[in-house]
Amino acid sequence: MPHTVPLEATVLVIFGGGGDLAWRKLIPALFNLHLDNLLPERFAIVGVARKPLDDTIFRSRLREGVDRFSRRRPADDEEWERFAARVSYLSDDFTDPASGPALSLKLEELERAWGSRANRLFYLAIPPGMVEAAATHLQRLGVCRDCRRDRLVVEKPFGRDLASAMELDRLLTGMFAESQIYRIDHYLGKETVQNILAFRFANSLYEPIWNRRYIDHVQITVAESVGVEERGGYYDGAGALRDMVQNHLLQILCLIAMEPPVSFDADEVRNRKVDVLHAMRPIRPEEVHHCAVRGQYGRGSAEGKSLPGYRDEAGVASDSPTETFAALKFFIDNWRWQGVPFYLRTGKRLPVKVSQVSILFRPAPHQPFPSAAVENWQPNRLIIRIQPEEGIVTRIQAKQPGTRLLLGPVDMQFRYSDAFRSVSPEAYETLLLDVLRGDATLFMRADQVECAWRIVAPLLEAWEAVPPGDFPDYPVGSWGPEAADLLIARDGHSWLQPALPEERR
Ligand code: BG6
Numbered sequence: 001m002p003h004t005v006p007l008e009a010t011v012l013v014i015f016g017g018g019g020d021l022a023w024r025k026l027i028p029a030l031f032n033l034h035l036d037n038l039l040p041e042r043f044a045i046v047g048v049a050r051k052p053l054d055d056t057i058f059r060s061r062l063r064e065g066v067d068r069f070s071r072r073r074p075a076d077d078e079e080w081e082r083f084a085a086r087v088s089y090l091s092d093d094f095t096d097p098a099s100g101p102a103l104s105l106k107l108e109e110l111e112r113a114w115g116s117r118a119n120r121l122f123y124l125a126i127p128p129g130m131v132e133a134a135a136t137h138l139q140r141l142g143v144c145r146d147c148r149r150d151r152l153v154v155e156k157p158f159g160r161d162l163a164s165a166m167e168l169d170r171l172l173t174g175m176f177a178e179s180q181i182y183r184i185d186h187y188l189g190k191e192t193v194q195n196i197l198a199f200r201f202a203n204s205l206y207e208p209i210w211n212r213r214y215i216d217h218v219q220i221t222v223a224e225s226v227g228v229e230e231r232g233g234y235y236d237g238a239g240a241l242r243d244m245v246q247n248h249l250l251q252i253l254c255l256i257a258m259e260p261p262v263s264f265d266a267d268e269v270r271n272r273k274v275d276v277l278h279a280m281r282p283i284r285p286e287e288v289h290h291c292a293v294r295g296q297y298g299r300g301s302a303e304g305k306s307l308p309g310y311r312d313e314a315g316v317a318s319d320s321p322t323e324t325f326a327a328l329k330f331f332i333d334n335w336r337w338q339g340v341p342f343y344l345r346t347g348k349r350l351p352v353k354v355s356q357v358s359i360l361f362r363p364a365p366h367q368p369f370p371s372a373a374v375e376n377w378q379p380n381r382l383i384i385r386i387q388p389e390e391g392i393v394t395r396i397q398a399k400q401p402g403t404r405l406l407l408g409p410v411d412m413q414f415r416y417s418d419a420f421r422s423v424s425p426e427a428y429e430t431l432l433l434d435v436l437r438g439d440a441t442l443f444m445r446a447d448q449v450e451c452a453w454r455i456v457a458p459l460l461e462a463w464e465a466v467p468p469g470d471f472p473d474y475p476v477g478s479w480g481p482e483a484a485d486l487l488i489a490r491d492g493h494s495w496l497q498p499a500l501p502e503e504r505r
Contacts, residue, residue: 245328274447
């Protein structure tokens with residue numbers, strides 16, 4: 001849709017409006033869209049939750065969230081007042097099948113004031129166990145029936161395995177059209193994740209070598225320095241595979257490995273990504289120990305502070321077998337990628353927060369230089385920095401200055417912050433605007449989600465069947481268990497460790 005078309009009148013209903021996601025992410029993102037004049041002229045936000053709360057208290061809690069988490073904080077008083085005037089709270093127990101029509105009445109009241117039927121967006125910022133109740137509530141009230149105007153945004157995790165994801169899809173597609181369902185994966189809203197498409201398909205430089213002939217292997221690292229924070233209760237039933245790999249890491253892998261799309265039509269892009277997931281070689285149960293490593297953080301210290309182990313965190317069982325780290329090796333069985341390993345790793349309480357993709361190229365086929373010249377020689381590599389210090393680094397060999405012929409690696413860098421003056425929007429800003437515009441390109445289709453579950457299913461099953469005997473097996477502030485290094489070392493490689501902040505200065 002051309003982005004110059006003014007947006008139609010819209011009501012955004014946030015189920016779980018009083019919750020953490022709305023507080024930390026959604027409202028700060030919407031406030032930034034407001035500051036950038038990107039919201040529709042006629043726009044209202046209705047926060048829905050069970051607890052009785054009046055608009056004033058609701059708004060002041062949201063203001064607190066904006067002052068703490070918005071990229072443009074603290075909020076300017078006047079701007080906040082203009083934004084807050086569009087926000088209201090509705091106490092409604094959508095889990096109770098006998099609950100009344102409060103939501104329909106609220107929508108009608110807003111639309112009556114505008115004199116027209118608005119687009120209605122329902123954002124389910126609620127735990128997965130409540131999605132069915134919320135969807136059923138919407139269907140019972142008949143407020144989300146217009147396939148063109150009404151949309152449903154569903155947060156991850158979408159199911160907890162293949163069977164439950166399929167069941168959820170069956171339920172949702174029984175009530176709504178697939179085109180109304182926006183399954184969100186916030187990584188797809190990140191500027192640098194989208195830039196993978198621009199980098200690959202807007203430049204003719206790399207595409208000819210983007211294949212098994214030139215690329216030796218690919219590493220995808222999504223590391224976090226935080227632990228599970230206040231989310232122990234949710235995380236202990238999920239783990240790194242469900243929380244990060246099934247969605248964020250596999251989505252990044254798809255963007256790196258997909259074929260060029262014919263257009264940026266939502267389905268065209270998503271079809272190319274699904275092709276990658278279809279081509280991924282299934283891991284057989286007997287291969288799991290060879291292709292996958294799990295780990296859990298134990299106590300340790302960072303920046304002079306001692307930090308609890310995972311099993312000491314609130315909401316986590318004291319003998320929890322849940323993995324907070326996963327390292328995996330995949331192959332993609334197609335013409336482009338045959339034989340190229342894709343190594344993925346993610347974990348909590350690692351030394352630094354960083355997400356990056358490293359493309360390691362094959363050595364030059366012939367080495368004409370004298371052996372003394374190439375002592376420091378390294379194959380080319382390309383690093384796509386997703387966060388922080390967003391950008392792309394290409395490592396090449398150069399002649400070192402001097403009278404002798406000595407080669408050494410040097411980096412060519414593109415940094416977002418140097419190249420562009422403007423600050424990137426947060427992922428949720430991009431994605432919420434796309435929902436407002438009805439553009440589903442960056443959202444997951446049912447078949448994508450199911451394929452991704454199919455890929456991790458053998459790992460989930462194998463790990464559930466055999467509890468880990470050695471957890472916790474990595475201390476806070478390390479790069480995960482030793483077994484993760486062995487996984488990649490067996491193939492003659494090693495993880496490229498992202499630079500720590502003090503090393504980058
Ligand atoms: C979420 C996971 O999807 O992504 C969290 O549930 C994780 O556990 C978060 O911390 C990481 O996102 P980001 O944008 O901070 O890299």
